[in-house]
Amino acid sequence: MGKDSKKKTNREKKNDPGMAVALTTVILFSVTFIAMIINVFLFQSKDRNVVYTNSYNHERMDIIKNMISRGTIYAADGSVLARSVEDDEGNEKREYPYGEIFAHPVGFCQKGVMGLERDMQPYLMSTGIGIPEQLGNAMDDKKNPGNDVYTTLEPKIQEAAFKSLGDKKGAIIVTEVKTGRILAMASTPCFDPNEIEENWDAVSKDAENSPLLNRASQGLYPPGSTFKILTAAEYIREHPKDWEDYAFKCTGKFTYGDESVNCFHGNIHGDVDLRTAFAKSCNSSFANIGTELDRKKFSKMLEDMNFNEKLPVEFESSVSRILWDEDMTDKEMLQTSIGQSITMMSPLHLNMITQAVANDGEMLCPYLTEKVEAANGQMIASYKVTGLGNVMTKSEAEVLQDLMREVVVSGTGDDLNGKPYTVAGKTGSAEISDSSTLSHAWFTGYAPAEDPEVVITVIIEKGGSGGAVAAPVAGEVLDAYFD
Amino acid sequence: MVLFLIETGKYINIVLAGLYCLFSYISLGRKDEDGRNGVFHILEFITLLLFISGVTDLALAYSYAGDEVAMRNVILLGAAEAAGMFAFARLMYHFYPEMNRLLFADMEFMLCIGFVVLMRLNYRHALRQYVIIAAGLVISMFIPMLIHRLKLIKKMGWICGAAGGAALLIVYIHGSITNGAKLSMKIFGLTFQPSEIIKILFAFFIAGILYKSAGFVKIAIAAASASVLIIILTISRDLGMALIYSVMLIAMIYMASGRIRYVFIGAGAGAAAATAAYRLFSHVRVRFNVWRDPWTDIDNTGYQLTQSLFAIGTGNWFGLGIGRGKPTTIPDVEDDFIFSAIAEESGLIFGIILILVCLNLLIAMLLMVGRVKDRFFRIAGMGMAVCYGIQTVLTIGGGTMLIPLTGVTLPLVSNGGSSAMATLLLFAVLQGISLIRMDEIYDGVSAESEDTPLNNDKTESKKENKAAHKKEKPVKEKKNKKEQGDGRRRAGKNEINESAQRASKNNDAKNIAAAGALEVAASAAEVTAAEEAVDEVMEETMVEAMGTATGAFATSADETGFSGDIESDAGDPVGDEEYDEEDFNEEDFDDEAAEYSDGEDEKYDEKDIDEEYDDDEEEYAEEDIDGEDSDDDDDEYFGDEDEEYDEEDIDDDEYSDDEDEEYAEEDIDNDEYSCDEDDEYDGEDLDSEDDIEYDEKSATVFPDEDYADEIIDDDKKF
Numbered sequence A: 001m002g003k004d005s006k007k008k009t010n011r012e013k014k015n016d017p018g019m020a021v022a023l024t025t026v027i028l029f030s031v032t033f034i035a036m037i038i039n040v041f042l043f044q045s046k047d048r049n050v051v052y053t054n055s056y057n058h059e060r061m062d063i064i065k066n067m068i069s070r071g072t073i074y075a076a077d078g079s080v081l082a083r084s085v086e087d088d089e090g091n092e093k094r095e096y097p098y099g100e101i102f103a104h105p106v107g108f109c110q111k112g113v114m115g116l117e118r119d120m121q122p123y124l125m126s127t128g129i130g131i132p133e134q135l136g137n138a139m140d141d142k143k144n145p146g147n148d149v150y151t152t153l154e155p156k157i158q159e160a161a162f163k164s165l166g167d168k169k170g171a172i173i174v175t176e177v178k179t180g181r182i183l184a185m186a187s188t189p190c191f192d193p194n195e196i197e198e199n200w201d202a203v204s205k206d207a208e209n210s211p212l213l214n215r216a217s218q219g220l221y222p223p224g225s226t227f228k229i230l231t232a233a234e235y236i237r238e239h240p241k242d243w244e245d246y247a248f249k250c251t252g253k254f255t256y257g258d259e260s261v262n263c264f265h266g267n268i269h270g271d272v273d274l275r276t277a278f279a280k281s282c283n284s285s286f287a288n289i290g291t292e293l294d295r296k297k298f299s300k301m302l303e304d305m306n307f308n309e310k311l312p313v314e315f316e317s318s319v320s321r322i323l324w325d326e327d328m329t330d331k332e333m334l335q336t337s338i339g340q341s342i343t344m345m346s347p348l349h350l351n352m353i354t355q356a357v358a359n360d361g362e363m364l365c366p367y368l369t370e371k372v373e374a375a376n377g378q379m380i381a382s383y384k385v386t387g388l389g390n391v392m393t394k395s396e397a398e399v400l401q402d403l404m405r406e407v408v409v410s411g412t413g414d415d416l417n418g419k420p421y422t423v424a425g426k427t428g429s430a431e432i433s434d435s436s437t438l439s440h441a442w443f444t445g446y447a448p449a450e451d452p453e454v455v456i457t458v459i460i461e462k463g464g465s466g467g468a469v470a471a472p473v474a475g476e477v478l479d480a481y482f483d
Numbered sequence B: 001m002v003l004f005l006i007e008t009g010k011y012i013n014i015v016l017a018g019l020y021c022l023f024s025y026i027s028l029g030r031k032d033e034d035g036r037n038g039v040f041h042i043l044e045f046i047t048l049l050l051f052i053s054g055v056t057d058l059a060l061a062y063s064y065a066g067d068e069v070a071m072r073n074v075i076l077l078g079a080a081e082a083a084g085m086f087a088f089a090r091l092m093y094h095f096y097p098e099m100n101r102l103l104f105a106d107m108e109f110m111l112c113i114g115f116v117v118l119m120r121l122n123y124r125h126a127l128r129q130y131v132i133i134a135a136g137l138v139i140s141m142f143i144p145m146l147i148h149r150l151k152l153i154k155k156m157g158w159i160c161g162a163a164g165g166a167a168l169l170i171v172y173i174h175g176s177i178t179n180g181a182k183l184s185m186k187i188f189g190l191t192f193q194p195s196e197i198i199k200i201l202f203a204f205f206i207a208g209i210l211y212k213s214a215g216f217v218k219i220a221i222a223a224a225s226a227s228v229l230i231i232i233l234t235i236s237r238d239l240g241m242a243l244i245y246s247v248m249l250i251a252m253i254y255m256a257s258g259r260i261r262y263v264f265i266g267a268g269a270g271a272a273a274a275t276a277a278y279r280l281f282s283h284v285r286v287r288f289n290v291w292r293d294p295w296t297d298i299d300n301t302g303y304q305l306t307q308s309l310f311a312i313g314t315g316n317w318f319g320l321g322i323g324r325g326k327p328t329t330i331p332d333v334e335d336d337f338i339f340s341a342i343a344e345e346s347g348l349i350f351g352i353i354l355i356l357v358c359l360n361l362l363i364a365m366l367l368m369v370g371r372v373k374d375r376f377f378r379i380a381g382m383g384m385a386v387c388y389g390i391q392t393v394l395t396i397g398g399g400t401m402l403i404p405l406t407g408v409t410l411p412l413v414s415n416g417g418s419s420a421m422a423t424l425l426l427f428a429v430l431q432g433i434s435l436i437r438m439d440e441i442y443d444g445v446s447a448e449s450e451d452t453p454l455n456n457d458k459t460e461s462k463k464e465n466k467a468a469h470k471k472e473k474p475v476k477e478k479k480n481k482k483e484q485g486d487g488r489r490r491a492g493k494n495e496i497n498e499s500a501q502r503a504s505k506n507n508d509a510k511n512i513a514a515a516g517a518l519e520v521a522a523s524a525a526e527v528t529a530a531e532e533a534v535d536e537v538m539e540e541t542m543v544e545a546m547g548t549a550t551g552a553f554a555t556s557a558d559e560t561g562f563s564g565d566i567e568s569d570a571g572d573p574v575g576d577e578e579y580d581e582e583d584f585n586e587e588d589f590d591d592e593a594a595e596y597s598d599g600e601d602e603k604y605d606e607k608d609i610d611e612e613y614d615d616d617e618e619e620y621a622e623e624d625i626d627g628e629d630s631d632d633d634d635d636e637y638f639g640d641e642d643e644e645y646d647e648e649d650i651d652d653d654e655y656s657d658d659e660d661e662e663y664a665e666e667d668i669d670n671d672e673y674s675c676d677e678d679d680e681y682d683g684e685d686l687d688s689e690d691d692i693e694y695d696e697k698s699a700t701v702f703p704d705e706d707y708a709d710e711i712i713d714d715d716k717k718f
């Protein structure tokens, strides 16, 4: 009997492949259909930003506007940065209590969208309240409330930053060393988001001042001497034991092949080691170091530091660019070593690198949004610290911390010496190709030097020297922080 | 308040669709061919509710927007659609009580969704589509019957292929240019896209080549001749359709050969062809690049796809509400992007449910096709099922950026006359195939019935005996055959085959007779008209049905006996026909299969039987009017008959002992007969090699135990 049934099953198989084929086909198609579902599910859960912000979807956004009352944006201390109010005729209007102070990070939502209004639009313009509540609103012919966004921005620091920039063109960005939270992000010239509609033409067409540009994240400037942090970092990496033995005699000018580099304002620094060269920002010395660096390794370090690629932040930022490869000319190499040539960086990027130094080598992703809550208080999304990896070792970072402290103690940043808190940092005076104007003034640093809490990066366009112009501005903001 | 209703409607739709999806998968697990499970009523009820809800939502949205005219139009057309669907469903149940109910329910679901979304997108097109679908449904009411009867189609494979090829060529040459592809032509002012309809001919064509054997040569012939069609489509720049045809071809070869390696070979060839197409056609390159990055050229080539993504994204999980979104910003939304329109307004949850129901429909098709034993229809059905599946994948996958766009419509939902008509016909053909499957069940399940003439003899002889008892005509023919005959046994075989065909008609007759007994409460005028039309065509059949009601009741009686036997044989691991023959001797002839086999054998030896049958036939005709008693009569009848033939049975047993070998021999013998038989009856040249190949496989006959219960249910009805 067993034999017979075996025979039968064999024959059955041979005889009736139909069901097997059908089932195999069912499986193949099921896999395909499930792939379709997963694909569309992922699109819906992840890629929502483009849907809510792309201007080619404005017709649908108009529909959404009639269904959802845009959510509120809060500062870290709970004060309102942006809210929707109804005017006398019942039309919804956006109100920004701080006016132009938070204009760039918060943005606006009339005449296009910008800033957090743009990045958080999928949340602000959708509702997380329960279905029964939504139906209740429908019953009363009311719009559903959008979700509320809670930011990391501190009004006290933001106000200080905005005030310290004054009528200068520039940007300040302040972040927390251990988290990457952005405490302040100011950019001038500015605009008042409350009156953006009325002033749209003036604001949007002002090519000279570009008030809409968030210089902190979208501005690109030659890093100047602040780039020496990276040149020094590479030198230390290549000379972990004997970097302190570095010695150079500065004559105010360094010549390599047919090319030469001058020290700032023709200064002659004499005999310098690495610490002094860094503190005094000796161009000749760093150009010399540049000639000694392993080009391949330095390229790798720059790559790790997110040059030439989009920064992993969730808001709009410009890509810092640099040319450093084995085929570069002597001139390019010399200029790049001291932060000139075609190198361009955003203040945000420099802030991230400074933060990595202050955080013993681990770079963190800066972020603006703490959490998103539905109007009924239900948590919709929360953001947490995102590590971007160790861009340098702890010992390398400690050497750099030492060098940066020396800048404030005895170097170009000594304007910040003698504050009630300790500061470490690096100044920069980035020369512009148009030599008739002043250089861009940079300062990037952190405080307190012993146990870093906060990183600050300042750029003052055509401000002059970093130590004289940018460092004092940083000091004002740090005063507010430690107040 | 209106807003509240609109908002509530969104969630109601999702819940209803979810319930539908749930029940449709539950019913997949059941033996649905019988279709008398309550779940199908639930499915249809949900579909109706969903349709009403959808139309209401749309009307409310128009009312909320203050568009009274649109609101009235929607309500009127919606009512007409609901009435039409209801009438169609009643008619289908009436005429085809045995059809695959899940397939039908899913089809209704898709049609209803299509109606609502089309009404929302473009009222004029919806109206036109309604007319086309109504016409398609009326036509498709005849298709299952035709398929079921006209097994002749098997011999028309090359005609189908040639007709299809010719039509495509004509379109290529004369066709108007739409969307950069020459794929349509105008007939009487109607734009007609033949490649849609020809899909069905294509399936028959390939099945006609492959059903007898799927050796390498046959597969090569099939692939080569299919390539001709595919190349015509390609030069017509209808690449989506070329892709569909290719996938159908691969699936049918896979079904015919049972070897998955052909799928891999086909996939490889497909990849090569795709690369070639990428190089050759600029519009393929454009679509590929758009798929990789639709955003950079959002103004131009990327516009369509990005609008589709915007629609899905803006709709979010629960949708903007029917009538409240902006789906018309997507170019060609009614055709290629209908899924995005649905997702935008009904929400992605609804969209995902829709994908799952599409999958459910596909699985129902494939399972049904897999159960069919008739190789021709199994292969053709496979092609059509896969055609549905791949079209769904191409449309939804394309609109959601999983794969590049191919410009294919979503079957049953998208706008498009040719597409809708083709899909309805395709579904009707599949229903016809499912009826063939039901025949196989009633016939005690034959493996490879038609294509393996030997086996035919074995299995269909059962029917033959039945028929022989009940019909004068076959008996007369039989006599004639015998006169001409090349030997008694052989002539008998011929006879058997023809009577078998009659017997299968009797099954129909049974359906129709049963259906005729039902009162159909069809309210709409068009329904009555359609019914009348159907009735006219079926008139002849009906007459026959009444005349041979005997057959119907006898058949059901036989089935009772048969299924009873299956139960008694449940413990027997080998429920084969051969064993049944043995049972026949020991048990009291309650085994249908055994009876028939016995009858078959002795018939050839006993010349007088025919006369006896004639007498019996008359008796039967009288008694059948009562109906109820026929079971008993039947048993008695067979009992007597069997006793007479006891001697013969003992002979039978001899070869059942050594069933495998003996049967194989038998098969080959029979094969000879059937070759001749085919020549005589159909004028068809059978490739004898092929036959032998299949005969070896087909010797076994399994009663399908799964269906035993349902068959009993069936009988209760009569």
Ligand SMILES: [Zn+2]
Pocket (backbone or CB within 6 Å): A250, A251, A252, A253, A263, A267, A268, A269, A270, A281, A282, A283, A284, A285
């Ligand atoms: Zn110097």
